[in-house]
Amino acid sequence: MPMADNLIKRRITNINPACSFCNNHTETLSHLFRDCEFSQRIWSASLGIVATQGDHLSIQDWIRNFLNLFRKKKQKEERKIESDFISTLWGIWIHRNEIIFNKAKKNPSRILDIISDSNRRLHRINNKQSEFREHVKGDAKTISSKPMEWSSGTKSTTTMQILEVDGAWKNRKGDQWRAAIAWKNKNEDQGEESAARIFANSPVQTEAYAVLKALQDMEWKCSDITIRTDNLEVVQALKNRGRTNKNIDPIIADIKRIARSFHFVSCIKVGREGVKLAHNLATKARKGEI
Structure with missing residues (x-):
């Protein structure tokens, strides 16, 4: 579902423009995922990120900067922290939709549970991909070492x-x-x-x-x-x-x-x-x- 500010720009009526978490600001991508005090507490709890740093950037550049930073780390550590970061974005988005569509109450613990579940699935996928890459690499060595x-x-x-x-x-x-x-x-x-x-x-x-x-x-x-x-x-x-x-x-x-x-x-x-x-x-x- 689009952000409230986009729906309003499209002149869609009966839209509550307020942020589902704080009800004090218009819901935008930047506000929902970074600038809302509720989301900032989530970032601090999940990854120790101070979300207010870099708030002068667009949300797209803010996310891109973090992903580029993670890629400078060692490969295994990079995959884990990148998965954690993506899972946090996912957790914020899912809980926002639960509040809007399921009339759920705002609950930071619920987001942390979503993040943990998403992390488990992403880490499992990454591990399988790593095993597959090693398997392919081993097969390639076998093939290359076997003469035609x-x-x-x-x-x-x-x-x-x-x-x-x-x-x-x-x-x-x-x-x-x-x-x-x-x-x-x-x-x-x-x-x-x-x-x-x-x-x-x-x-x-x-x-x-x-x-x-x-x-x-x-x-x-x-x-x-x-x-x-x-x-x-x-x-x-x-x-x-x-x-x-x-x-x-x-x-x-x-x-x-x-x-x-x-x-x-x-x-x-x-x-x-x-x-x-x-x-x-x-x-x-x-x-x-x-």
């Missing part, structure tokens, strides 16, 4: 061959050999590697060709293989059937087709350091050094 990976088939009991792959691509005008791909077997008993120049129209296409070449070269040589790449887009394309990238779709289809020749194939996104050996090979191949 695509896999096909079931692991067998044989040794897993681990290959790092990489592509080197440079858009140099007139350069026929603008790209090169390489792979390196990380298993000590293998020590296999390969590097070759190719033609590719983008870095991601080069990376996709590197994964394909590694699988083609190792087909029928082993049953379980893990491919390490530093290109997230290739792994995402392998994982997401509905997601298409015309630039690499045919290559992705070939990778999946050849993967069916193995018992188990995994393609995992790693950092640049995880493909350093393959990167060096690919760079040398693109420059014609090997």
Whole structure:
């Protein structure tokens, strides 16, 4: 319900303009929530606030100043005192409506009970929000620490061959050999590697060709293989059937087709350091050094 002064401005009749608490002044936002002596006693009892300080401000600025002050405090303390402040505003408003609509008698204890009940609910909500934020933060850490990976088939009991792959691509005008791909077997008993120049129209296409070449070269040589790449887009394309990238779709289809020749194939996104050996090979191949 609007304040009495607003109702009078709208020329609504049969309105008692007096403050429901003191009956001595016209009811306005400033008077009801700050300037009335009854409300001032509530502020003092609930938060120890001397409401007359800052009475030269509009009620909106008065409230805003307190909220800004609370935000300078430590986070947990800020949430509690901010909730207490909002609950006090709420308690004053609710009791004012009880007096007007329910013919209740003015009772400071009633407002303090409303404030306490509101505080309990607000604190419960804040605690649940804090728990939710911590839960989300924990999930985010788990997700961020878990590498992006695509896999096909079931692991067998044989040794897993681990290959790092990489592509080197440079858009140099007139350069026929603008790209090169390489792979390196990380298993000590293998020590296999390969590097070759190719033609590719983008870095991601080069990376996709590197994964394909590694699988083609190792087909029928082993049953379980893990491919390490530093290109997230290739792994995402392998994982997401509905997601298409015309630039690499045919290559992705070939990778999946050849993967069916193995018992188990995994393609995992790693950092640049995880493909350093393959990167060096690919760079040398693109420059014609090997």
